[in-house]
Amino acid sequence: MVPPKPVPKTKPRRGIFHAFKGNLEALMIGVKYFIDPKRFTLIYPKEYNKLREGYRGFIVLIKQKCINCASCARICPAAAMKMIRIPEVDEKTGKQKVKNWPVIDYRRCIFCGYCVDVCPTEALYHVPYHDVVYQNMAEMYLDLESFQKPPEYKAAEEGIPVRYIVDEERGLVKVPYKEGEK
Amino acid sequence: MSGFVSTRGQVGFNDLKIPGAWSRKIGKDLYEVFIGPQHPGSGHMRIIIRIDGDVIVEADPDMGYVHRTMEKLGEGREWIKGIPLYERMAIHDACNVTLPYVRAVEQLLGIEAPLRAKYLRVLLCEINRIAAYLYGFGIFGVFVGHSTMYMWPFGDREVWIELADWLTGARLTHSYPVFGGVRRDVPADFTNQLRKAIRYMRKRLEEYRKIYVDNPVIRARLEDVGVIPKNLAIELGITGPNLRASGVLYDVRYNDPYEVYDELDFEIPVFQEGDALARVWQRVEEIKQSLRILEQVADWLDKHPREPILHDRFWKTAPPLHKKIFETEGRAKLVPLYALLKVPKGKAYARAETARGEITYYVESDGGQKPYRVRIVSASARNAIVFKYILPGHRVMDLPTIYGSIDYFPPEADR
Ligand code: SF4
Ligand code: SF4
Numbered sequence: 001m002v003p004p005k006p007v008p009k010t011k012p013r014r015g016i017f018h019a020f021k022g023n024l025e026a027l028m029i030g031v032k033y034f035i036d037p038k039r040f041t042l043i044y045p046k047e048y049n050k051l052r053e054g055y056r057g058f059i060v061l062i063k064q065k066c067i068n069c070a071s072c073a074r075i076c077p078a079a080a081m082k083m084i085r086i087p088e089v090d091e092k093t094g095k096q097k098v099k100n101w102p103v104i105d106y107r108r109c110i111f112c113g114y115c116v117d118v119c120p121t122e123a124l125y126h127v128p129y130h131d132v133v134y135q136n137m138a139e140m141y142l143d144l145e146s147f148q149k150p151p152e153y154k155a156a157e158e159g160i161p162v163r164y165i166v167d168e169e170r171g172l173v174k175v176p177y178k179e180g181e182k
Numbered sequence: 183m184s185g186f187v188s189t190r191g192q193v194g195f196n197d198l199k200i201p202g203a204w205s206r207k208i209g210k211d212l213y214e215v216f217i218g219p220q221h222p223g224s225g226h227m228r229i230i231i232r233i234d235g236d237v238i239v240e241a242d243p244d245m246g247y248v249h250r251t252m253e254k255l256g257e258g259r260e261w262i263k264g265i266p267l268y269e270r271m272a273i274h275d276a277c278n279v280t281l282p283y284v285r286a287v288e289q290l291l292g293i294e295a296p297l298r299a300k301y302l303r304v305l306l307c308e309i310n311r312i313a314a315y316l317y318g319f320g321i322f323g324v325f326v327g328h329s330t331m332y333m334w335p336f337g338d339r340e341v342w343i344e345l346a347d348w349l350t351g352a353r354l355t356h357s358y359p360v361f362g363g364v365r366r367d368v369p370a371d372f373t374n375q376l377r378k379a380i381r382y383m384r385k386r387l388e389e390y391r392k393i394y395v396d397n398p399v400i401r402a403r404l405e406d407v408g409v410i411p412k413n414l415a416i417e418l419g420i421t422g423p424n425l426r427a428s429g430v431l432y433d434v435r436y437n438d439p440y441e442v443y444d445e446l447d448f449e450i451p452v453f454q455e456g457d458a459l460a461r462v463w464q465r466v467e468e469i470k471q472s473l474r475i476l477e478q479v480a481d482w483l484d485k486h487p488r489e490p491i492l493h494d495r496f497w498k499t500a501p502p503l504h505k506k507i508f509e510t511e512g513r514a515k516l517v518p519l520y521a522l523l524k525v526p527k528g529k530a531y532a533r534a535e536t537a538r539g540e541i542t543y544y545v546e547s548d549g550g551q552k553p554y555r556v557r558i559v560s561a562s563a564r565n566a567i568v569f570k571y572i573l574p575g576h577r578v579m580d581l582p583t584i585y586g587s588i589d590y591f592p593p594e595a596d597r
Binding site: 004005006007008009010011012014018019022023025026028029030038040051052054055056069071074075077078110111112113114117118119120121122126164165166167168169170171172 | 259260262263265266267330337338340341344345347348350351352355357365366369375376378379381382385386389392393394396397398399401405429431433435436439443444446447448449450451452453454455459460463467501503504507511513514515516517518520521522
């Protein structure tokens with residue numbers, strides 16, 4: 001392999017006809033995009049961006065898989081994931097005991113995804129959306145019950161899903177989302 | 183601060199000395215203008231200029247408005263939590279600004295990322311670099327009143343952000359490199375999309391040239407404005423594309439190659455003139471080189487099969503479930519050890535080339551779960567001083583031009 005090498009450069013020269021040629025070129029390109037503009041604005045909420053699998057969106061707990069190890073709370077850089085103590089009855093012995101369960105505080109979460117990645121049993125997963133509305137701040141601190149349900153995604157109920165793909169000629173283009181795509 | 187209200191000398195200007203903004207009596211017919219920190223043309227900083235008519239006589243960059251005590255906050259958190267924290271210095275350049283931190287800690291741990299992880303780091307670094315340059319172009323465009331150049335780069339930046347999003351799962355705050363590797367492998371079909379983006383960007387740069395860089399109107403405003411002579415650039419210790427546009431060959435990727443930069447075939451363009459136009463050209467040329475790097479990285483990734491992207495120290499303790507997820511989804515799960523990581527006692531130093539220049543980290547560990555000290559010197563902090571020396575002598579209308587061409591980013595400078 002070849003290592004990087006320095007290359008001295010100078011600004012392109014300004015020819016005699018630069019003022020004429022340059023202006024003409026700039027105008028021509030303006031005309032080109034006037035006739036055929038490149039637009040990919042998302043008409044939200046009529047459309048919504050169907051994000052790809054693997055997007056680090058809101059987080060949901062699968063309680064059955066959780067082994068109460070607290071790894072997620074320990075690694076959380078924003079202290080958004082917290083363990084709460086919930087008393088419950090042991091099925092086998094019938095005795096009263098206290099267990100720790102993770103809950104999330106979306107006022108603090110920065111969606112780094114460390115908790116999902118560190119969970120040894122895959123008890124946490126990301127939903128691929130992030131435009132979720134809460135009525136007030138207190139609601140953003142979920143309890144164990146609401147942490148197990150994917151948050152309500154209003155945009156998906158009203159809008160049509162689109163997806164952005166890279167095109168060689170036009171850069172980012174908006175295409176309708178086809179069912180089953182990842 | 184009341185001493186700053188007037189320049190007519192009622193208040194004792196001779197005595198007023200505040201770090202970064204000291205002032206003195208200048209004389210008759212001199213006005214002091216405060217640009218920022220709320221001014222749209224200054225970002226989160228203030229430039230205090232003293233003008234005689236329309237000509238800037240003196241300029242003082244006054245930074246610190248977005249200081250977040252980042253170094254101190256880092257001392258109270260476990261090692262891995264530093265990554266999302268330091269990333270917030272320059273979120274649109276996230277991989278570049280956190281990479282030296284990760285590398286410094288890796289030095290202390292005595293580990294090195296696997297080869298594939300190194301390529302993946304370079305991949306995201308270059309995607310970030312292009313996106314950050316485009317961001318700079320957009321801001322620069324709107325500064326000089328060219329709103330097309332504001333819309334276009336921001337639109338094209340989305341291409342790179344979309345790719346980064348696909349790779350890492352987040353648009354800007356990727357938190358992608360971790361100690362001993364990276365968090366995700368490339369998704370299927372990623373390299374093909376990347377190649378399309380590369381080809382698209384090449385065409386697009388030509389269009390940028392036509393409508394902006396070589397546009398006679400813009401050229402007239404940028405040419406020979408804000409010249410940083412070579413010796414001044416060295417003396418002030420500025421860095422990054424601004425330094426290279428002044429004819430100094432200094433790029434960390436070249437002078438002190440990290441990751442796999444010494445195996446890649448690319449050029450370090452060095453412009454000689456040092457004016458605002460040369461700085462724009464410098465960035466255009468560097469985007470071209472970044473595209474070249476990305477092409478090689480895409481080829482490499484296609485040729486080599488998927489292999490672990492975390493160092494064995496972490497990967498060998500991973501349970502079978504982790505390995506299965508890596509096989510199927512390409513997601514390298516973190517072992518719980520990361521949260522409890524103890525870094526051996528010692529000092530380490532690492533640097534990297536970000537979109538705005540060299541960033542250096544000095545990391546000291548006392549053997550505990552949290553850093554003893556993390557010292558960061560960011561590129562923008564080093565570039566800020568340049569305003570003081572090159573603004574005087576220019577007209578006020580040149581201030582946005584110079585400010586934009588320096589591509590100064592206050593949150594990175596203030597930390
Ligand atoms: S995504 Fe990050 S910030 Fe949010 S709960 Fe998980 S670890 Fe904490
Ligand atoms: S890391 Fe996973 S298993 Fe452990 S407490 Fe959190 S959710 Fe439960």
